[in-house]
Amino acid sequence: MSEWNEKGATFSDKTARKEFDLTQDEIIEAIKSGKLQYKQNHIHGNPYLRLLRREVEILVKEKYGKNHLKDKNRKNEIAAIDKEIRSLKKQLKALEKKKAVLLNE
Template identity: 55%
Template sequence: MSDSQWTKQGGTFSHKNACKEFGLTEDEIIDAMKAGKLQYRQNYAHGNPYFRVLRKEVEAFAKELHGNKAVEEQEIKFKLKKINREINSLKRKLSCLEKQKVELLEIQKHIKA
């Protein structure tokens, strides 16, 4: 595989994120790396090692292990989880902003009075 896949944004991710996104176990990914089915590069984050793997290869590997339907279902679950996380984050931000608005309106009332 050419270096373009390694430098392309979104072309790689950590082996832990691959587990989450495609419903694979860490052992399955490491076994595939040892067998030469997945290319990987070792990186470090804050002194902790992790493996970067190619998204396309992990997707093909997951389809090989679990089939297309299971991978599609897992992809939908992952996207829904991501969307729900974002919705909850926005709800928290909205709640905080509404509290600030009420406080400012109270201050404004006291200034006018």
């Protein structure tokens, strides 16, 4: 199976910019210099670049050092955990309300 078809092996240029604090110019420059491969895709008529995650991670390590990549991954993981905690708090609040209603019946 090609790396392009593996789940999680690719992502959009927009996601790469968000996850790794890259600019569009940095991505285009890396493509032109041969450091990044890309495929052009469209979703709902909007074009975007599909990039290989592995190559973007190598680019970030070269450009900013491996600690930058670790820090970004850590921040992204913390943000995901915080989001999950907020969701669980909402669920807990709803369950507590439902329990209170059942106890009052």
